[in-house]
Amino acid sequence: MVSSALPEIKDQIFLWRTSKGLSQMELERKAGLAHNTLSRIETGQVQPRLETLEKLARILETDVEGLQFKKPTVSPMTRDTLMKLLIRDIEELPLEQQADVVDVLRKIVQLTKQQ
Numbered sequence: 001m002v003s004s005a006l007p008e009i010k011d012q013i014f015l016w017r018t019s020k021g022l023s024q025m026e027l028e029r030k031a032g033l034a035h036n037t038l039s040r041i042e043t044g045q046v047q048p049r050l051e052t053l054e055k056l057a058r059i060l061e062t063d064v065e066g067l068q069f070k071k072p073t074v075s076p077m078t079r080d081t082l083m084k085l086l087i088r089d090i091e092e093l094p095l096e097q098q099a100d101v102v103d104v105l106r107k108i109v110q111l112t113k114q115q
Contacts, residue, residue, distance in 0.1 A: 006069070007068070007069065008044070009047070009048065009053075010041055010043065010044045011085060012068055013038070013041060013048075013056060013067065014042045014084075015071065015081070016056075016060045016062065017038070017042075017060065019072035019081075020060055020061075020072070022059075024038040024039055024042070025038075027056065027059060027060075030059045031052075031055040031058075031059050033052065033055070037052070043088075044092075050064070053067060053068070090102070
């Protein structure tokens with residue numbers, strides 16, 4: 001499996017949105033987007049158009065390049081944000097691989113506790 005070094009736009013938008021403390025509905029409203037647009041983008045069901053990225057970037061106080069490639073600096077990711085990203089990534093894997101990933105993560109947690 002080939003891994004991309006570039007962040008996925010769905011994850012970037014999620015990070016920027018949550019760093020600003022905005023719900024999907026709030027950001028949709030502020031950007032003038034249709035209901036459920038952000039949900040569909042953040043779950044990878046659709047790719048946003050440039051016009052949409054420009055609207056989101058403006059509301060999130062960055063530019064399109066920042067939205068796509070940079071981490072928000074306003075506030076650090078919260079534990080909840082990290083967990084949601086991790087769970088979403090795991091859920092996208094086939095069931096057998098999900099179990100393997102969970103096993104590895106549990107082993108890492110146990111090793112960390114021992115330190």
